[in-house]
Amino acid sequence: MLEQVDLSLVNWSRAQFALTALYHWIFVPLTLGLSFLCAFFETIYIKTGNQEWKNLTKFWMKLFGINFAIGVATGIILEFEFGTNWANYSWMVGDIFGAPLAIEGIAAFFLEATFFAVMFFGWNRVTPKFHLFSTWMVAVGSNLSALWILVANGWMQYPTGMAFNPDTARFEMQSFFDVVFSPYAISKFTHATTSGFVFASTFVIAISAYYLAKGRHQLMAKRSIAVASVFGLIATLMLSFSGDEAAFKDAKHQPMKLAAMEGLWDGTTKAPLVAFGLINGVKQPGDKQEPFVFEFKIPGLLSILATRDINGFVPGINDLIYGNSVHGIVGAVEKIEKGKKAITLLAEYKEAQKQGFENKAQEIREELRQYEDYLGYGYLERPEDTVPPVALTFYSFHIMAMVGGALLLIFAIYLFYTVRGGIEKATWLWPFGVFAFVLAFLAGEAGWIVAEVGRQPWAIQDLLPVHVARTDIPAGNVKTTFFMFLIIFTALLIAEIKIMFKQIAIGPKEVN
Amino acid sequence: MFFLKKNSEERGIKGFFKNIADLYIDGFRSMTVGRSLWKIILIKLFIMFAILKLFFFPDVMKTHFSSDQERAEHVANLLTTVNNR
Numbered sequence: 001m002l003e004q005v006d007l008s009l010v011n012w013s014r015a016q017f018a019l020t021a022l023y024h025w026i027f028v029p030l031t032l033g034l035s036f037l038c039a040f041f042e043t044i045y046i047k048t049g050n051q052e053w054k055n056l057t058k059f060w061m062k063l064f065g066i067n068f069a070i071g072v073a074t075g076i077i078l079e080f081e082f083g084t085n086w087a088n089y090s091w092m093v094g095d096i097f098g099a100p101l102a103i104e105g106i107a108a109f110f111l112e113a114t115f116f117a118v119m120f121f122g123w124n125r126v127t128p129k130f131h132l133f134s135t136w137m138v139a140v141g142s143n144l145s146a147l148w149i150l151v152a153n154g155w156m157q158y159p160t161g162m163a164f165n166p167d168t169a170r171f172e173m174q175s176f177f178d179v180v181f182s183p184y185a186i187s188k189f190t191h192a193t194t195s196g197f198v199f200a201s202t203f204v205i206a207i208s209a210y211y212l213a214k215g216r217h218q219l220m221a222k223r224s225i226a227v228a229s230v231f232g233l234i235a236t237l238m239l240s241f242s243g244d245e246a247a248f249k250d251a252k253h254q255p256m257k258l259a260a261m262e263g264l265w266d267g268t269t270k271a272p273l274v275a276f277g278l279i280n281g282v283k284q285p286g287d288k289q290e291p292f293v294f295e296f297k298i299p300g301l302l303s304i305l306a307t308r309d310i311n312g313f314v315p316g317i318n319d320l321i322y323g324n325s326v327h328g329i330v331g332a333v334e335k336i337e338k339g340k341k342a343i344t345l346l347a348e349y350k351e352a353q354k355q356g357f358e359n360k361a362q363e364i365r366e367e368l369r370q371y372e373d374y375l376g377y378g379y380l381e382r383p384e385d386t387v388p389p390v391a392l393t394f395y396s397f398h399i400m401a402m403v404g405g406a407l408l409l410i411f412a413i414y415l416f417y418t419v420r421g422g423i424e425k426a427t428w429l430w431p432f433g434v435f436a437f438v439l440a441f442l443a444g445e446a447g448w449i450v451a452e453v454g455r456q457p458w459a460i461q462d463l464l465p466v467h468v469a470r471t472d473i474p475a476g477n478v479k480t481t482f483f484m485f486l487i488i489f490t491a492l493l494i495a496e497i498k499i500m501f502k503q504i505a506i507g508p509k510e511v512n
Numbered sequence: 513m514f515f516l517k518k519n520s521e522e523r524g525i526k527g528f529f530k531n532i533a534d535l536y537i538d539g540f541r542s543m544t545v546g547r548s549l550w551k552i553i554l555i556k557l558f559i560m561f562a563i564l565k566l567f568f569f570p571d572v573m574k575t576h577f578s579s580d581q582e583r584a585e586h587v588a589n590l591l592t593t594v595n596n597r
Contacts, residue, residue: 065546084568484568
């Protein structure tokens, strides 16, 4: 039963993975977005032949290079953790993700080693057009590097294109295209990369606003803001659309996550969207307590977002735990029974094979197919175990969404002043540029918390809970490496900030 | 080569490789911030692969089991007994 599993080990393994992923996601989004911004800047330089644009490009490229160098290989630690802390999970999904992730690593290395060299060393050696081509290739390559890991993440949220093989105890790929082009994979890739574009745009605006405030490099700052505010605005709009699409998919495939995101305990038609509110922390499944201390709701909006129909029914946490026969919702209670049946059949299948009863084994195998979609539920003790941490999911989601709205406004105002002119005199606007960077960082991290905490207790949705995915190793080992990572990543972050600040203080070269 | 500037172009295969080698050699030589970054990268990779991977992050499935069959048996056994342990 669950209490017999070392929960401190599971939680330390979770915490270590979260720590590594959250630190990794400081460097990655800047790389994804800055690479494209550098490509835009250089394209303008090639079009205009203006030396100022070249210097501007070189300056942002230098900051891009610093971020890339500090962040490079921080993701490899996640792979170490898969092999050590999550060995059972790694084994079970190895057939699907092992080879593609390795190919991605090799392809990214060669792509980056070639075009990075031209981008940084080739200004005086290759033709301007080939240099520009290399910069674009770095941008495309860097973003494609994120593809497979995001496809893997999408698959964990919505496992598709595979079948469970009880002989190998693995999920084996049945359709490559179903895995790569699963709606979740596309949604993950577009949402994560565009959030990187937004983050990088705020980075450029923040530094440019700093220069405006200091009265230095004003032309370069204004030009950088012009490009970054357009890119940021478009990316934020794309982010809203992909976010809306992600929530719509959650309503279909991860309804518990959506219910937690909105603090919706009891399902309803014309479900309201909670714009903001304070969660009642003592509320438990099935009780009669109010879910919020206070909240501000927009009537019917959640139904529209989740079902594209204002009259649509959106299930709440209680419906998903205990079922709702009126709306045809199968509860976790029933799913746990089916999961336990799947485990029993799996054990019987292995036993029949061991005894050499092939025909009996095949009969059991056929029956197992009817229940294997619920396999993961069989490892849960109580139906209430299917509920993720509601408050953390709710607040993270609302922080992310509200910041998205604020960033849209900040980009729009910066763009307005860029088009109209006079940004160098709009002193009140500069602090918002720096503030936007902090907000975008928070939103990016909050987004990952929604995606990952909101789908607990699952490592693979419905199929494998985290306490089964983990490796049986001493919790002390994981605790030790957790603090080692904390020190290493903090040191790297300090190094990045120090080198960045020095280069920002030096600033770009200026003509004259 | 079409992508090289005229003044740096040397003809033939030999010239092609020389130009590429020069790109890297001169690039590394003329680095300023890059030197510090490379030091950080190398220290980081050393810590990751020579210390963390070697001493703290063994691939459990590879070190504890010698064949895929053993690995499959282990996971299948876990999947059928985890709730009874």
